[in-house]
Amino acid sequence: xxxxxxxxxxxxxxxxxxxxxxxxxxxxxxxxxxxxxxxxxxxxxxxxxxxxxxxxxxxxxxxxxxxxxxxxxxxxxxxxxxxxxxxxxxxxxxxxxxxxxxxxxxxxxxxxxxxxxxxxxxxxxxxxxxxxxxxxxxxxxxxxxxxxxxxxxxxxxxxxxxxxxxxxxxxxxxxxxxxxxxxxxxxxxxxxxxxxxxxxxxxxxxxxxxxxxxxxxxxxxxxxxxxxxxxxxxxxxxxxxxxxxxxxxxxxxxxxxxxxxxxxxxxxxxxxxxxxxxxxxxxxxxxxxxxxxxxxxxxxxxxxxxxxxxxxxxxxxxxxxxxxxxxxxxxxxxxxxxxxxxxxxxxxxxxxxxxxxxxxxxxxxxxxxxxxxxxxxxxxxxxxxxxxxxxxxx
Numbered sequence: 001x002x003x004x005x006x007x008x009x010x011x012x013x014x015x016x017x018x019x020x021x022x023x024x025x026x027x028x029x030x031x032x033x034x035x036x037x038x039x040x041x042x043x044x045x046x047x048x049x050x051x052x053x054x055x056x057x058x059x060x061x062x063x064x065x066x067x068x069x070x071x072x073x074x075x076x077x078x079x080x081x082x083x084x085x086x087x088x089x090x091x092x093x094x095x096x097x098x099x100x101x102x103x104x105x106x107x108x109x110x111x112x113x114x115x116x117x118x119x120x121x122x123x124x125x126x127x128x129x130x131x132x133x134x135x136x137x138x139x140x141x142x143x144x145x146x147x148x149x150x151x152x153x154x155x156x157x158x159x160x161x162x163x164x165x166x167x168x169x170x171x172x173x174x175x176x177x178x179x180x181x182x183x184x185x186x187x188x189x190x191x192x193x194x195x196x197x198x199x200x201x202x203x204x205x206x207x208x209x210x211x212x213x214x215x216x217x218x219x220x221x222x223x224x225x226x227x228x229x230x231x232x233x234x235x236x237x238x239x240x241x242x243x244x245x246x247x248x249x250x251x252x253x254x255x256x257x258x259x260x261x262x263x264x265x266x267x268x269x270x271x272x273x274x275x276x277x278x279x280x281x282x283x284x285x286x287x288x289x290x291x292x293x294x295x296x297x298x299x300x301x302x303x304x305x306x307x308x309x310x311x312x313x314x315x316x317x318x319x320x321x322x323x324x325x326x327x328x329x330x331x332x333x334x335x336x337x338x339x340x341x342x343x344x345x346x347x348x349x350x351x352x353x354x355x356x357x358x359x360x361x362x363x364x365x366x367x368x369x370x371x372x373x374x375x376x377x378x379x380x381x382x383x384x385x386x387x388x389x390x391x392x393x394x
Contacts, residue, residue, distance in 0.1 A: 012362040020360040021378055023369040026176075026341065027245055028308055031375045036308070038243050040300040044290040048283075059279045061270045063092020063251075067285040070292040071236055071251040075172075075205060075219050082226050086259040089266040091252050091273065092280045096206045096237030099252040100129050103202060103233050105272050106254075106265075108134030113165035116202065117158070119143075121366070123176045126169060126204075135167070143178045148334035148346050150180050159193055167200045172234070173218040174211035174340025177368040181211075181339055187221045191228065201225050201232040210241045211340040213309035215302065226255055238288050240341065241305055247284030308372075312341060315374040322383035329390055341372050351389040359385035 008024035030036050048054060062068065068090040072083055082088050093099040108114055116135045118126050119142035127137045140162070141154030159168060170190075175181055182190060194201060203222050209215040225232050231254075238249040252269070256262040273279070291297045320335045335343055347355075347367035355361045361382060363369045374382065 008362050008364060011356075015360055015362075017360040019381060021362065021373070021381060023361060023363045023373040023382070025370055025373060027370075028240065028243060028341070028372045029375075031311070033373075033375060033378075036243055038301070038304045040291055040297055040304055041242060041244065041287060043300075044287045044297060047290060048286055054286075056282070059092070059282050059285075061273050061279050062090075062266065063280045064282065064285040064289060066293065067092055067249075067289040068251060070289055072253050074215065074292060075208060075222055075234055075236055075253065076226055076255075077216070077219070077223055080223070080226060081229075082255050087256050087262050089254050089256070089262045089269065091266070091269050092285055093235075093250045093252050093273075094277065094280060095239055095248040095250040096204060096235050097125060097129065097250075098248065098277075098280075099235035099237070099250040100126070100202075100204060101133060102269065102272050102276070103235055103252045103254070104130045104133035104135050105276075106269055107167060107200075107202075107233075109272070110268055111167070111200070113163065113167065113200070115163065116167040116169055117162055117199075118169040119155075119171065119175070121177060122169070122171075123204075130169075138162075140168070142175070143180060143344065145346070148180075148344060149337070150182060150186070152182070152186055156189070156193060159190070159199065160197070162197065162199060164198045165200065167202050168194060170201055170203050170221070172203045172205035172208065172222050174207035174342075176206065176340070177342050177364070177366070178344040179338030179340050179342050180344070182221070184220060184224075187224055191224055194225075195228060195230055203232065203234040205234055206237045207240050207340050208236070209302070209305045210309055213306035213313075215241075215305070229257070231255055231257060238284070242288060242291070242301070244284050244287065247287065248281065249284035249288055312371045315371045315379065316343065318376060318379045319371075319374065319383060322379050323386060326383060326387045328383070328387045341370055343369050343371055345369055345386070347386065347389060350393050351386075354389050354393045355385045358388070361385050 012022040072090045093102050116130050117138050117140045120139040130137050140158035141151045144151035208218045211218050234253045236251045239245045254265050316336050323332045345367040349365045
């Protein structure tokens with residue numbers, strides 16, 4: 001389990017130091033350390049504001065139909081047989097968290113196996129979401145601290161020992177908090193094992209396009225599972241890849257074996273959503289739909305999305321280079337091998353405490369840092385602090 005980021009931010013805000021650095025926050029920052037609203041989002045919002053025919057009536061329980069259709073297309077691919085055969089039902093939810101919550105409550109009510117296996121470690125909110133929805137939470141090995149990479153053998157052993165039919169949470173890309181993803185070949189082995197045991201995949205896709213810079217590349221793991229005709233669930237969030245953090249825009253898709261089952265699943269999802277929040281908000285979903293349906297806006301979005309992903313990759317390279325230049329003990333190649341917003345540095349709690357006290361650098365106690373919180377100006381400060389920590393703290 002990872003430490004929550006809220007206390008980190010509270011401590012950071014109280015620190016009067018002019019050199020303080022917050023690497024705990026899970027939100028993109030510019031090179032100047034400022035929040036970013038994408039230009040394409042501002043354009044889409046202006047179009048919506050100027051459309052005098054728009055009203056503020058309630059959406060249906062499952063949300064904005066156009067948004068749902070386009071969201072499924074984005075994650076599964078425009079030519080997905082599952083979509084063409086009407087085997088997918090998609091409902092608009094409250095970002096990724098809400099999508100996971102609706103999906104897990106649906107499974108707790110209607111799926112025959114109520115145990116979900118989550119990677120160790122995983123996002124701190126995952127076990128809480130699944131537990132409160134009524135699922136029993138167990139873990140499977142995922143991260144290997146020694147290699148700072150994937151414990152693939154442990155992962156296969158644990159999923160192989162899971163009861164037939166169990167649910168398995170999978171991070172679609174840019175695993176949070178480690179930044180460690182399976183290769184495509186490893187994903188295929190995971191798929192074969194899970195299908196052979198009848199395990200149900202539940203994907204959390206919080207970073208599509210934000211990790212590699214390519215929307216298609218970051219959806220490959222999900223599409224491998226969908227292509228075999230089997231069932232799966234996918235929770236999507238537009239917080240990171242469109243910067244719509246506060247709009248709470250997300251979608252839950254359930255891929256079924258037949259169109260008839262998909263229709264019945266949708267009816268049951270409505271029964272979950274209705275007493276939970278009645279229906280979702282309209283503004284954020286309208287922004288997303290406006291961008292996804294317009295070729296020019298969509299292309300502009302992909303350019304801005306790639307720029308964000310590239311800046312994070314550049315921060316990884318700069319930090320690695322700075323540690324190499326200092327001769328900092330240890331192998332730091334994992335910084336450039338990992339992907340996405342977060343890096344599991346390998347620093348321990350003593351290192352983290354030292355860096356906070358002496359260098360005013362804030363991160364979760366497990367050594368996870370947000371690469372988006374770095375800039376070219378702050379990399380030397382961080383590298384110096386890491387060097388001091390690993391050479392001076394046991």
